[in-house]
Amino acid sequence: MGREPVKVLVAEDVGASGIDLLRDAGLHVDLGFDWTREQLLERIGEYQGILIRSATKADAELLARASNLQVVARAGVGVDNVDVDTATRQGVVVANAPQSNVVTAAEHTMALLLALARNVPQAHASLVDGRWDRSKYSGVELQGKVLGVLGFGRIGQLVAHRARGFGMQVVAYDPYLAEDRFAELGAERAADPADVYAVADFVTVHLPKNKDTENFLDADAFAAMKPGVRILNVARGPLVDDDALKAALDSGHVSGAALDVFREEPVTDHPLFGYPNVVVTPHLGASTAEATDRAGYQAAEQVVAALTGQPVTTA
Numbered sequence: 001m002g003r004e005p006v007k008v009l010v011a012e013d014v015g016a017s018g019i020d021l022l023r024d025a026g027l028h029v030d031l032g033f034d035w036t037r038e039q040l041l042e043r044i045g046e047y048q049g050i051l052i053r054s055a056t057k058a059d060a061e062l063l064a065r066a067s068n069l070q071v072v073a074r075a076g077v078g079v080d081n082v083d084v085d086t087a088t089r090q091g092v093v094v095a096n097a098p099q100s101n102v103v104t105a106a107e108h109t110m111a112l113l114l115a116l117a118r119n120v121p122q123a124h125a126s127l128v129d130g131r132w133d134r135s136k137y138s139g140v141e142l143q144g145k146v147l148g149v150l151g152f153g154r155i156g157q158l159v160a161h162r163a164r165g166f167g168m169q170v171v172a173y174d175p176y177l178a179e180d181r182f183a184e185l186g187a188e189r190a191a192d193p194a195d196v197y198a199v200a201d202f203v204t205v206h207l208p209k210n211k212d213t214e215n216f217l218d219a220d221a222f223a224a225m226k227p228g229v230r231i232l233n234v235a236r237g238p239l240v241d242d243d244a245l246k247a248a249l250d251s252g253h254v255s256g257a258a259l260d261v262f263r264e265e266p267v268t269d270h271p272l273f274g275y276p277n278v279v280v281t282p283h284l285g286a287s288t289a290e291a292t293d294r295a296g297y298q299a300a301e302q303v304v305a306a307l308t309g310q311p312v313t314t315a
C-alpha cells in the first residue's frame with residue numbers, strides 16, 4: 001500500500017504561487033475558500049497543514065479537532081487569529097509572513113489619508129448620484145499638517161516616509177524603538193501617546209493587537225486630541241473603541257475617520273457605516289496582487305519547511 005498523502009488545506013485565497021509551491025513540494029492541497037466554519041471543524045482532522053489569512057480563526061475549538069495538524073501558517077503580518085499558546089502546547093508550529101505586505105499596508109494607509117483629507121469617496125458617490133457639489137467636498141491639504149503615528153514598526157515607518165513626501169511632519173510613538181531611529185526616519189519621537197495627541201492633525205494606528213493595545217484609542221485618548229483631528233485605522237479593529245469614536249465624531253471633536261478594520265469581521269452593518277465623514281474599506285490593507293502573492297508564497301514556504309522537517313521561522 002502507498003503512503004498516505006500529506007494534506008494541506010488552503011482555507012483562504014492566498015494567490016497562485018503559494019499553492020503551486022505546495023503542490024510542487026508533493027503535498028496534497030485542498031482549497032477551502034468557501035467552506036463554512038462547520039465544514040472546517042468537520043474536516044480539519046484530515047490535514048497536516050493549514051494556510052490562512054485573516055478570516056479563519058485557528059482557535060482552541062478548531063485546534064482541538066486538528067488531530068493531525070503540524071503547522072498553521074498565516075499569509076500576513078500578525079498571528080492574532082491563531083491561538084498560539086494552544087497550538088504550541090499541541091506541538092503545532094505557527095508561522096507567518098511578516099514582511100510580505102508592509103508596503104501594501106502603508107500604501108492603503110496613504111490612500112485612506114488622501115481620501116479622508118479630500119473627501120474622495122463621498123464626492124464620488126455624490127457625483128455618480130447626479131450632484132455637482134464642489135464646495136461641499138472641499139478638503140484640507142496634507143502639506144504642513146502633523147501626522148501622529150502610534151506604533152512605529154515596519155508599516156508605521158513606511159507610512160511616515162510617504163507622508164514626509166507629502167510635506168507632513170511626523171510625530172511617532174513607539175516604546176520599543178531605539179531613540180535615535182526616530183530622527184533617522186525623519187520623525188519626532190513622542191515619549192508618550194499624549195505627546196502625539198497634543199499636536200497631531202491626523203492620527204494613524206499601526207500597533208499589534210494584544211491585551212495592552214485593545215481600545216488604545218478610547219474616550220480619554222480622543223479627548224486629549226486636537227479638535228478637528230482625523231483618525232485612521234489600517235491595523236486591527238479592536239485598537240479603537242468604536243463607541244468612543246462615535247461619540248467623538250458626534251460631538252465634532254473628531255472630524256473624520258478612515259477605517260479598514262473592525263472588531264468583528266466580516267461586518268456589513270456597523271454604527272459608523274453611513275457617517276458622512278467616515279471612510280471605510282473591508283480589510284483591504286494587505287490586499288494587492290503583489291502582497292497576496294508574496295504573503296501566500298512565504299507562508300507556503302513555511303508549511304513546506306514544517307512538513308519536510310526543515311527549520312521554520314516561527315511567528
Ligand code: MLT
Pocket residue numbers: 053054055075076077078101283285286287
Ligand atoms: C495581515 O495581518 O498581514 C493582514 O491582515 C492579512 C490579511 O489581509 O488577511
